[in-house]
Amino acid sequence: xxxxxxxxxxxxxxxxxxxxxxxxxxxxxxxxxxxxxxxxxxxxxxxxxxxxxxxxxxxxxxxxxxxxxxxxxxxxxxxxxxxxxxxxxxxxxxxxxxxxxxxxxxxxxxxxxxxxxxxxxxxxxxxxxxxxxxxx
Amino acid sequence: xxxxxxxxxxxxxxxxxxxxxxxxxxxxxxxxxxxxxxxxxxxxxxxxxxxxxxxxxxxxxxxxxxxxxxxxxxxxxxxxxxxxxxxxxxxxxxxxxxxxxxxxxxxxxxxxxxxxxxxxxxxxxxxxxxxxxxxxxxxxxxxxxxxxxxxxxxxxxxxxxxxxxxxxxxxxxxxxxxxxxxxxxxxxxxxxxxxxxxxxxxxxxxxxxxxxxxxxxxxxxxxxxxxxxxxxxxxxxxxxxxxxxxxxxxxxxxxxxxxxxxxxxxxxxxxxxxxxxxxxxxxxxxxxxxxxxxxxxxxxxxxxxxxxxxxxxxxxxxxxxxxxxxxxxxxxxxxxxxxxxxxxxxxxxxxxxxxxxxx
Numbered sequence: 001x002x003x004x005x006x007x008x009x010x011x012x013x014x015x016x017x018x019x020x021x022x023x024x025x026x027x028x029x030x031x032x033x034x035x036x037x038x039x040x041x042x043x044x045x046x047x048x049x050x051x052x053x054x055x056x057x058x059x060x061x062x063x064x065x066x067x068x069x070x071x072x073x074x075x076x077x078x079x080x081x082x083x084x085x086x087x088x089x090x091x092x093x094x095x096x097x098x099x100x101x102x103x104x105x106x107x108x109x110x111x112x113x114x115x116x117x118x119x120x121x122x123x124x125x126x127x128x129x130x131x132x133x134x135x136x
Numbered sequence: 137x138x139x140x141x142x143x144x145x146x147x148x149x150x151x152x153x154x155x156x157x158x159x160x161x162x163x164x165x166x167x168x169x170x171x172x173x174x175x176x177x178x179x180x181x182x183x184x185x186x187x188x189x190x191x192x193x194x195x196x197x198x199x200x201x202x203x204x205x206x207x208x209x210x211x212x213x214x215x216x217x218x219x220x221x222x223x224x225x226x227x228x229x230x231x232x233x234x235x236x237x238x239x240x241x242x243x244x245x246x247x248x249x250x251x252x253x254x255x256x257x258x259x260x261x262x263x264x265x266x267x268x269x270x271x272x273x274x275x276x277x278x279x280x281x282x283x284x285x286x287x288x289x290x291x292x293x294x295x296x297x298x299x300x301x302x303x304x305x306x307x308x309x310x311x312x313x314x315x316x317x318x319x320x321x322x323x324x325x326x327x328x329x330x331x332x333x334x335x336x337x338x339x340x341x342x343x344x345x346x347x348x349x350x351x352x353x354x355x356x357x358x359x360x361x362x363x364x365x366x367x368x369x370x371x372x373x374x375x376x377x378x379x380x381x382x383x384x385x386x387x388x389x390x391x392x393x394x395x396x397x398x399x400x401x402x403x404x405x406x407x408x409x410x411x412x413x414x415x416x417x418x419x420x421x422x423x424x425x426x427x428x429x430x431x432x433x434x435x436x437x438x439x440x441x442x443x444x445x446x447x448x449x450x451x452x453x454x455x456x457x458x459x460x461x462x463x464x465x466x467x468x469x470x471x472x473x474x475x476x477x478x479x480x481x482x483x484x485x486x487x488x489x490x491x492x493x494x495x
Contacts, residue, residue: 030378038305045199045301045308047250062460074200074397076352080426080457087494088275090161091212092268093224093255 008018019068020123024108024130026115029053033118038074041118043085044095057098058107058119064102066122073136074120159214165273167206167490169197174484177473187199187471187486190280191287193232194324197486206280206490209241210271220247228271233324240271241290253299262312262346265357265390267404273492277421277455279467282434284449286401286417289325290339291484293318310348318342329480331369338366344386357390365409377411382414382475384409397423411440412438439480445478462493 023038025031031049039045042057049055052106060067062079071082089095100108104125111117126132174185189195195205211230219224219247226241243257260268266281270291273279276482295316301310317340344361350352367374376382388405401419406412414437421430433452436442466489472480 040303040308045303051205064484078423078426078457079460080463083460083494087163087272091163091210091226091275092260093241093243094268094301110212 010077017054020128021066021073021120021136022132023120023125023134023136024111024126024132025118026111026113027129028117029130029131029133033133035074035125035136038118038134041073042070042098044089044097054116055118056116058109058110058117059098059100060101060104060120061102064103066120070120088136105119140222157216159216160211161495162211163205163212163272163274163387163494164209165271165490165491165492166203167273167279167488168201169205169486169488169490170201171197171199172485172487174471174486175473175480175482177479179476180479182481185484186481187469187484188283188471189483189486189488190283190328191325191329192289192291193230194328195232195483197488204234206488207231208271210237214239216369220298221245222254243297245376245389251300251302251396253301255297255299258292258294259297259314260316261288261342261361262344263288263291263293263316263359263361264405265392267291272325272494273490274461274463274494277419277428277430278432278451278453279465279488279490281431282403282417282419282449282451284434284436284447285405285417287436289337289416290320293339293342295342307349307351309347309349311345313345314342316342326367326369330377331364334369336368340366340385346412348374353394355390355392356395357388358385359388361386365487382410399423411444413438413445428455428457430455438475443475443477445480446474447480448474459493461495462491464491465489 038048041055041057047055068079071077071079075082086097090097101110104121107119107121108126108130111119121136139390166471171187173187174187176182176184176186176432182480184198187197189197189206198319199350208228208230210226212224212226212469214222214224222245224243224245225239227237228240229235229237241259243255243259245253245255247253262268263302264286266276269275293316295310297314299312315396320337323335323337343364344359346357346359348357364381364383366381373380385408390403393400399421403417405415415435417434419430419432422427430453437446449469449471451467451469453465456464458464469486471484473479
């Protein structure tokens with residue numbers, strides 16, 4: 001019990017110290033995408049970009065610091081709050097959570113090959129194959 | 137919930153849109169509890185202190201500690217066929233039913249476009265805010281949705297549902313319209329708790345609508361539903377004012393506000409069924425890292441007559457998100473049952489603990 005509490009505290013502290021987040025799309029995606037759009041796409045409230053093309057969000061694995069940072073800074077939710085939010089939608093047939101990638105490299109690789117995808121990576125992980133639309 | 141199996145396929149998805157997949161997810165709650173003290177209802181044969189933790193499933197706690205009343209295990213299987221068509225089934229095994237697994241949901245879903253989805257089959261009747269995900273304890277803060285409010289006899293229906301999602305500026309907007317009926321051959325709540333003999337409960341010509349809007353911190357849900365009720369107690373049709381059926385109308389309003397750490401949940405409902413049955417709920421909670429302490433008050437009040445059904449519950453508890461997929465909860469409930477003629481389970485003080493998980 002005590003160990004768990006300490007672990008929780010350590011995890012919490014380490015999250016707030018981690019680096020910034022870049023939101024990336026395919027280079028051909030010319031839409032203006034602001035923080036509000038990103039929030040809607042990643043919470044299933046919007047399913048397309050401004051030009052009407054389909055928007056498919058990709059998240060990262062739970063334990064990755066960048067995931068916690070994105071959830072906190074962009075979605076304003078802890079990972080448990082977000083999981084509770086999605087379980088409410090999943091088990092009522094109202095929504096499906098984003099697909100999950102293992103790490104930054106996988107997100108970059110997937111996004112670079114599909115104009116419908118939108119993902120987030122640790123600052124500095126994006127290369128020329130993708131376009132950074134927002135940083136947090 | 138976790139699509140790891142499919143991860144490698146995010147790509148194939150895009151490349152081969154006809155690819156279909158089966159996704160399995162689930163939820164479970166292992167809860168235990170006991171009544172600390174209570175009156176029972178001696179004039180109706182309930183001689184020991186009793187806490188009715190939820191009505192439809194008839195989760196009853198007495199003075200001996202027990203794990204069965206509210207523990208459950210649910211599995212959801214969704215097959216995405218392609219082009220917006222999917223089939224979903226949810227199978228739930230409840231301790232209150234000796235863990236006999238039952239199909240609770242089984243429906244086809246077709247996404248017509250970005251805004252509209254049509255679903256047909258067996259679904260949860262979306263009367264209250266928490267009706268749809270009543271079984272998924274992980275999705276809310278308490279041990280259970282407040283019992284005084286969720287006193288429905290019928291909680292599934294067979295029919296058609298049209299679902300809308302959209303947005304207006306910063307507000308997201310969703311809603312649904314549904315039609316259907318339910319014929320519950322042996323209704324658990326009425327048979328076991330109220331009438332003491334097999335009761336068949338029919339809700340027909342169900343028609344209802346829900347509209348829900350939310351922004352960053354505020355969420356408002358309004359709903360209305362009407363139905364016609366028929367009932368057979370021990371095979372004999374019940375009559376009301378000489379007729380063997382009666383009409384019911386349900387109205388509900390829920391408002392939730394989230395100020396970051398502090399949040400407020402509220403619900404106000406009225407069922408007009410030969411008179412008004414009013415229910416209300418207010419919960420205040422505060423998040424401190426992974427801990428969420430909360431206080432809650434809920435009430436049920438039958439407006440007509442001198443001694444209508446009248447009970448309320450005051451609750452305190454803590455939710456602790458000790459794991460990314462699981463939460464531990466502890467809750468104290470104090471129930472006041474004020475009616476003699478329509479007493480339900482009497483006054484009680486009870487404590488329940490549990491772990492809710494999603495996977």
